Amino acid sequence: MIRKRTTSDPTRVPALGALVFLVVAAAHSGDDALAPPAPAVALDPERVANLDQYACATCHTEVADEWARSAHGLAWDDRAYQASLESKRRPQSCHGCHIPQPLLAGELPRRPKPRDENKHLGVSCEACHLGPNGEMLGPRGTPVDAHASSVSERMSAPGSDGLCLACHSTNIGPVIGIGKDFTAADLSAQDRSCVGCHMAPIERRWADGENVPARTGRSHALQTPRDPTFLRRAIEVSWRTDGGRNRVVITNKAGHRVPGLIGRELRFRAELLDPGNVVVETSEVTIDTRAYLPVNGTIDIAFTKTGASVRVSADHIDPRSEEPIRFLDEALRASD
Ligand code: HEC
Ligand code: HEC
Ligand code: HEC
Ligand code: HEC
Ligand code: HEC
Known part of the structure; x- marks a missing residue:
């Protein structure tokens, strides 16, 4: 089931000056730019013995x-x-x-x-x-x-x-x-x-x-969603405005559905900010193995208001880790 939640939250976000406004970072599907895997969650045991x-x-x-x-x-x-x-x-x-x-x-x-x-x-x-x-x-x-x-x-x-x-x-x-x-x-x-x-x-x-x-x-060290840098490549984030409403569009760029294994979830959270960087609305979407994103599938994180920019973050829920792992934390402007 896709869970969406929208709340108005006029809290001021601290340290916004430090936020870098990024152009939509399209997930590259080619293998040219693959970084060496750096899993944040280890397997147990960590290595084959003897x-x-x-x-x-x-x-x-x-x-x-x-x-x-x-x-x-x-x-x-x-x-x-x-x-x-x-x-x-x-x-x-x-x-x-x-x-x-x-x-x-x-x-x-x-x-x-x-x-x-x-x-x-x-x-x-x-x-x-x-x-x-x-x-x-x-x-x-x-x-x-x-x-x-x-x-x-x-x-x-x-x-x-x-x-x-x-x-x-x-x-x-x-x-x-x-x-x-x-x-x-x-x-x-x-x-x-x-x-x-x-x-x-x-x-x-x-x-x-x-x-x-x-x-x-x-490399025989497989690229894995346990590595947040690799998981980030599964997702393309863009920001649209139509009919005076803002929404964030999440697109799956992996070669198959996401998430791809029982027990995994991806939790997205988007904060809509006004020109003074005050949060005017927060909206959340979770995808899991029942409500997954198919290849090239999209899902909206919708707002009821309009704003000047949006800050999107996302966590990976992996049963092998006690803590959610953050794999995305970016800011987008309306022009992006
Ligand atoms: C799941 C299948 C799989 C396993 C397990 C596997 N390999 Fe490979 N290996 C491949 C594939 C596929 C390639 C070719 C990749 C390509 O070039 O497209 C490859 C390539 C290689 C190469 C050529 C050099 C390179 O890095 O591409 C060597 C040498 C090699 N493997 C040795 C090993 C050894 C030794 C092990 C065990 C420690 C091993 N492989 C385990 C699938 C596997
Ligand atoms: C005594 C050393 C030795 C052992 C043991 C050995 N290899 Fe190799 N293997 C080599 C060497 C040397 C090469 C050539 C590497 C090169 O020229 O780049 C090679 C090449 C390969 C290649 C690449 C073949 C190609 O396309 O050129 C594969 C795959 C491979 N070995 C797999 C294995 C597997 C699997 C095992 C275990 C069953 C194994 N090797 C055991 C020395 C060994
Ligand atoms: C003989 C069966 C077999 C083949 C062939 C095989 N895999 Fe796997 N693969 C597995 C199993 C089993 C696991 C999970 C093991 C576990 O987690 O206990 C796995 C796990 C993985 C993972 C998850 C890694 C992680 O750390 O989360 C990736 C990615 C993967 N395989 C890619 C590949 C690719 C790419 C190939 C072809 C080159 C391939 N596999 C071929 C059986 C296979
Ligand atoms: C366009 C790039 C791309 C292609 C092609 C692709 N994958 Fe993936 N794969 C990803 C990304 C990105 C993830 C991480 C997203 C996720 O959580 O599923 C992933 C995740 C996985 C996982 C881990 C799922 C989990 O949650 O543990 C396995 C296993 C896997 N892929 C195997 C394969 C196999 C087998 C193929 C070929 C049949 C393949 N992938 C083709 C990009 C790709
Ligand atoms: C036809 C091949 C195949 C068979 C048969 C198979 N597995 Fe696997 N298994 C895999 C592959 C491939 C993965 C890796 C999946 C991924 O990471 O997306 C895996 C991963 C797993 C994992 C790791 C899941 C995790 O959360 O990290 C467990 C546990 C597992 N299998 C249990 C089982 C059990 C229990 C059975 C028998 C009922 C079974 N497997 C039969 C291919 C197989």
Whole structure:
């Protein structure tokens, strides 16, 4: 349910001189400007243990370090996952995507199958990289002593979308099949891809070794809504006036619905200010997984009065955090 609340509140906002008036900051969907992920809410545990016993990690130190802090590396150890299994009569029905067998070693499965060994490696390196003949699938197919490699379409955007969709199109457990939104909106035809938004380009060595140069690859530390800077990119904010009424329009620029997981909410609050920077009206809107924003969907934060500027803020409610996380706090003028 969409909850809207409007109140008149003539309180004076302190320190308004410090507010910067920004031009509408459109959320860039391209991957050029992705910052390294800086989650404000950590996973629990924070990192995959005993990496020194994992062969891939001993040669691919940097890639493994990124992956080890991601929800993929932690998909089994994740306390939230383990806790959710306690109430399940057939927990093994859950494991296919959390401890998968390699997906590309045969035909891409419609439902990934679970493996029995090395569960603490969650969505392991092999899950995505092991090819049909024991070789490693990659973007270049560089031959190395350690293993055979071959180039795979699945290891480039948009070819990798199908790999991501194999697990992210489901509606099992707390998961919302946001992959289906991406497919339905035909975003790959618009040059969008999962890795384009979720794996930032990064220049570093792909493997350890003296003769291995730095190359451009993609960070395995996934871009996550637990990082407020990344979550901000999901949202475009603009300010409109029609029929003498002001409203703030929120647009979803992510590649699927927002929010995208059970238990998450985005709470928006807009304050309408007069030319003296006095708040004349406050209005709020909350979106959650029942009242979500579809791809390119918009929602209005409406006012009954008019003003000279508006200040918009928004918090992310994430059950992994005790506190709401602020991801947006901006001021807009009528001309914006
Ligand atoms: C078809 C693949 C698949 C299956 C089967 C699956 N999951 Fe997941 N699970 C996922 C994906 C993908 C995510 C990440 C979703 C996201 O972050 O949007 C996830 C995330 C989770 C999370 C973390 C949620 C959070 O709030 O952070 C829990 C808990 C979970 N799954 C429990 C389960 C349970 C319980 C089952 C069995 C009933 C199950 N999963 C079966 C794919 C799957
Ligand atoms: C003994 C060291 C070593 C081990 C162990 C190792 N690799 Fe590699 N791997 C390399 C080197 C060296 C390269 C080449 C890097 C380069 O030239 O940029 C490479 C390249 C790759 C590539 C890129 C292929 C391409 O497209 O060029 C992938 C993917 C990969 N490895 C995955 C893995 C996985 C998964 C494991 C564990 C099952 C693993 N590697 C184990 C040394 C190793
Ligand atoms: C084998 C199944 C599987 C595949 C393939 C897969 N994922 Fe995931 N993904 C998961 C699971 C499971 C989780 C959540 C684990 C948890 O929270 O317990 C997850 C979590 C995520 C998250 C949430 C990260 C966070 O920290 O909140 C993102 C983003 C994501 N995956 C993107 C991708 C992308 C992009 C691809 C394709 C390159 C991909 N996934 C492929 C299973 C998969
Ligand atoms: C969820 C799937 C997934 C998992 C898990 C995964 N990778 Fe990757 N990896 C990819 C994709 C997709 C690419 C290609 C991205 C692109 O260039 O479009 C890639 C690229 C690479 C590359 C090429 C260099 C780069 O940074 O792009 C190496 C090397 C590599 N992976 C190694 C690993 C290792 C080692 C692990 C485990 C520590 C791992 N990967 C885990 C999906 C995965
Ligand atoms: C245009 C950029 C874009 C594309 C394309 C995109 N995403 Fe996202 N994704 C986002 C943004 C921004 C968020 C944060 C908003 C939110 O809370 O859902 C997000 C959130 C997520 C989450 C976390 C949901 C949660 O609340 O834990 C997962 C998992 C995810 N995306 C997977 C995918 C997969 C899989 C694909 C491809 C099928 C994909 N995304 C395509 C931008 C994108």
